[in-house]
Amino acid sequence: MTDKPLRADAARNRARILATAAEVFAAKGPAASTEEIAARAGVAIGTIFRHFPTKEALLAAIMKDVHARLAAHAATAGTLEAFFTTVVAEAAAAHTVVTLLSVDVTPALATLTDAIATLLSQDQEHQRVREDVRIDEIMALLTAASQGALAAAWSEDLQTRTLAVIFAGLRP
Amino acid sequence: MTDKPLRADAARNRARILATAAEVFAAKGPAASTEEIAARAGVAIGTIFRHFPTKEALLAAIMKDVHARLAAHAATAGTLEAFFTTVVAEAAAAHTVVTLLSVDVTPALATLTDAIATLLSQDQEHQRVREDVRIDEIMALLTAASQGALAAAWSEDLQTRTLAVIFAGLRP
Amino acid sequence: MTDKPLRADAARNRARILATAAEVFAAKGPAASTEEIAARAGVAIGTIFRHFPTKEALLAAIMKDVHARLAAHAATAGTLEAFFTTVVAEAAAAHTVVTLLSVDVTPALATLTDAIATLLSQDQEHQRVREDVRIDEIMALLTAASQGALAAAWSEDLQTRTLAVIFAGLRP
Amino acid sequence: MTDKPLRADAARNRARILATAAEVFAAKGPAASTEEIAARAGVAIGTIFRHFPTKEALLAAIMKDVHARLAAHAATAGTLEAFFTTVVAEAAAAHTVVTLLSVDVTPALATLTDAIATLLSQDQEHQRVREDVRIDEIMALLTAASQGALAAAWSEDLQTRTLAVIFAGLRP
C-alpha cells in the first residue's frame, strides 16, 4: 500500500503507460498487445513489465485509476444527473473503459460506490429522486449507460434522450 | 440467402458448433480458443473452419443468430416491457453475448430494430409509452441494460428494480 | 501398365483434372491446393483422389503427359530449331510446367530424349548443328530455356533473341 | 536504406537465420518449414518472425542477398564468360536459389543488371561479344542457365559444354 516513491522519470513513464494503455484497450479491447501499448507510449516493452508485472496488473491499475477519478468527480458533482451526464459523455468521447474483464478491483469500487451513495441520499433529501431507489440500481444504470455509450455510436443527442428516460424514471 | 442446402450431417454439425461456440464465448469472452470450441462440440477443428472460414466469421454468425432469435421474440412479446424483461433476464442467465467485438451484422440488426419499432408504436398507441420516445433510445436502453446484466452480477431482484426505473421513465 | 479401360465419364474427368491441374500448378507452383484444382475442374475433391491416389501421383501424371506431348511434337518438328522455338513459346504462353519438383518420370523422359536425339542427328547430318554437340547439352539448353521463359516475363522478341544466341552457338 | 543499426546479438542472429534459410530452402524448396529453419539456426521460431514478419519477407531477404553478392561478383569478374561460369557452378553446387517464387525484389535486381550491363559493354568493346546482343538476352540466358543447373543434375562437364554453346553463340 505504501509504495516507495518513484524516480521522476519512472513516475512519468508509469503515467504515460497507464494513459496509453487505457486508450489502446478502449480502442481494441483487452486483447490489444502489450507491444503495441509500448510503441504508442514511446517506451520499450520491458519498461511496461517493470511497472506492471503482468498484463492483468496493468488492466487492474487502469480500473483503479478510472474509479479514483470518478470518485473524485462524484464528490463535486452536486447531483446524480450532473454526475451521470458527465460520466456518460466521457465514456462516449474518451472511450474510457468502464469494465474490463472481471479484474478484481473491489476496494477502489467501494470508494466509488460510497461517493455515489452520498449523491443519491442528497438527491433523495431534496426530492429529486424517489425514496425507494437504492444504490445498486444506480450503479447498474450507470454501468449500463456507460457501456452502451461505448458500444453504440451514441450521438450527443441520443445520449441526452437516453439519460432523460433514466432520469424521468428516477424522479418521484 | 438461398445457400445450397447442406447435407443433413453437415447441418447438424453447423448447428452444434454454433451453439457450443455461443456458450464458450459467453463463458470466456471472444478470446476463447477455437480448439476448445471444437473439443466441446465434439468435432475436429478443421470442421469448424470448413463451416466458418475465420474466427470472426463464427462470431458474426452467432450474432446473426442472436438477432434473429430476438426479432422472433419481439414479434410475439406484446409490450416493450415484456420484451425487455425477457431479454435482460436471458442476457443475465445465459450470458448471451450481445455485442461481440464490432462484428458487422447490419442487415440482421435492421430486422431486429424493425421488430422492436413495431412494439414501440403499439405501446405508444395504447399510451403505455410516451409519444416523444424514439426507437434509438429504446435500442440504446436495451443494449445498455443487456450489457449491464452481463457485466455485473445482476440478481433477479436488481434486474427488476433497474428495469422498473427505465419503464417508469418511459411511461407518459 | 495395362490399366483397365475407364468408363467414358471417368475418362473425361481424368482428362479434365489433368488439364486443370497443369494450369493451376503452373500458375501457383506445386503448393497449389488440391481443393482448388477440384473446384476449377468442376469435380469434387474425392474424385481427384480416386484418379490419383496422391498429390505426388497427380504431379507425376502431368509430367508424363507433358513429356508425351513433347515427344510427339519432336517426331514431326523437322529441326531442333523449330522444335525449340515451339516448346519455348508454349512454355511462356501456356505456362506448361516443365519440371515440377523432382518427381520421378524417368521412363517418359527417356522417350522424349530419344525423339530429340533423332532430331539432333538429322540436324548434324545436314550440317545445321556442330558435330561435337551431344544430346545432354541439348536437353540442358531446352530445359534451361523453357524454365527461363516461365520465370521471367519473356516477351516474344526476347524469346527470339535468346534462342538466336543458342542457335548461333550450335551452328558449325 | 538506413535502418537503425541492430544490436550486435540481433545482427548475428539475423545473419545466421538468413544463411540457414538459404541452405534449407535450397535443399527443400520454398515449402520448407520455418520451424525447421529455426531449429537449424539454433533460434526459437519467434526470433525468425521478429526479423522477418512473414515467410515471404524471409524469402525476399534471401533474394536480395543473392543479388547483392552476384552484383559484387560481377564488378570484379572481368568477362561475361568468367562471370557466367562461376555463377552457374555455384548454382549447381550450393543450390543457390536463383528465383524463389515471384518475390518482388526489383531494386536489388536493378543493381545486379547494371553490373552485368557493364561487363557486357566491356566485352563488346574488346570484340568478345557481338555488338547486337542486348542486356536482356544476357539476363535471360543467365537465369535460364542457373535454373537449368539447379533442376537437372548438371555434371561439371555438362556445365562446361552447355556454357560453351552459349558463348559460341555470343561471339562475333
Next chain:
DNA sequence: GATGAATGAGTTTTCATTCAT
C-alpha cells in the same frame, strides 16, 4: 532503470487424405 531481442507455448489457419452418404 530502460531497452529491445529471444523465448516458446498457444492460436489460427490450411490441406492432403479418408470415408460416410
Next chain:
DNA sequence: GATGAATGAAAACTCATTCAT
C-alpha cells in the same frame, strides 16, 4: 463412381514474459 464433409497433423504467426545488454 462421384460427392463433399470430417479428420487431424502441420504450418504460419502472435504475444506475454524473461533476461542479456
